[in-house]
Amino acid sequence: MKKIIGRACFFLCLSTFVFLLPGNAQTLSVDDIKAQMVKDWERARSYTVDYLNAMPADKYSYKAVDSIRNFAQQMLHLAQGNVFLMSNASDNKPPAYVSADLEHSAGAQLKDSVMFYVTNSYDYCISAVKGADLAKMGEKTKVFGMEPTRMALMMKTFEHQTHHRGQVTIYIRLQGIKPPNERLF
Numbered sequence: 001m002k003k004i005i006g007r008a009c010f011f012l013c014l015s016t017f018v019f020l021l022p023g024n025a026q027t028l029s030v031d032d033i034k035a036q037m038v039k040d041w042e043r044a045r046s047y048t049v050d051y052l053n054a055m056p057a058d059k060y061s062y063k064a065v066d067s068i069r070n071f072a073q074q075m076l077h078l079a080q081g082n083v084f085l086m087s088n089a090s091d092n093k094p095p096a097y098v099s100a101d102l103e104h105s106a107g108a109q110l111k112d113s114v115m116f117y118v119t120n121s122y123d124y125c126i127s128a129v130k131g132a133d134l135a136k137m138g139e140k141t142k143v144f145g146m147e148p149t150r151m152a153l154m155m156k157t158f159e160h161q162t163h164h165r166g167q168v169t170i171y172i173r174l175q176g177i178k179p180p181n182e183r184l185f
Contacts, residue, residue: 030134037129040158043183045122048078048165050180052118054172057111064170069103071171072114076103078164079114079121085160088143089153090128095120125157 052075055062060072069077080102087094098117102108108117137151148156172179 034129034132034134037154038126041122041126041129043185044158044161044165045119045126047180047183048075048118048122048161049115051075051165051168051172052111052115054177054180055111055168055175056177059171059175060109060111060114062171062175064174070109071168072109072111073103074164074168074171075114075118076105076108078161079117081160081164082121082125082157085143085153085157086125086128088141089150089157090132092124092128092131095124129154 055071061070063070080098083094083098086092098121099105102117107113132150132154134151137149137154139150140147141150141153143153169179
C-alpha cells in the first residue's frame, strides 16, 4: 500500500512539474499588457459614467455629512487625480482645462461640467496608456515626496479613481437609488 501511495505522489509531483514547465506557460507581450490596461481604463470610464448618470443632476451638491466633499467634488477630485497622477506617470502634459483646484471651482459643479471633466480625464488616461513606452515603466518619478516607478504610479492612478468612485456609492444609496452593478470585466 505504501508503494502505491508513494508512486501516486511521485507521478502527481511529476505531472505538476511538467505542467509548470515554460513550454506550457503563456507569455505576455508589452502589447498584451498595454491592451489590458486600455481595456480596464475603458471599462472604468464606462462604469464611472453610469455612476454620474445614476445621481440626479439636482443632487450633485449632496454631501453625506458636512465634513466631506459633495458628490460633484468627489467626482472632480477623481478627474483631477486621474490627470495629475497619470501625467506624472507618463510625462504627458496635462490638459489646460484642468485647474489646480478643480473640485472647488464654482463653475465646475453642475452635472454637465462634472461629466465633461470626468470623461475627459478618462480619455486622457486611456491616451496616455496607449502612448506609453512600457520599456520606461521601471523608471522612477517624483510625486508627493516619493519616488514610485512609472508603472506603480499608473497602477496607483487606477486605484485612486476606483477608490473615489466607490466612495460615491454611499451618496447614491442615501438618495434611495441603487448604484450601478459592479463591472469587473
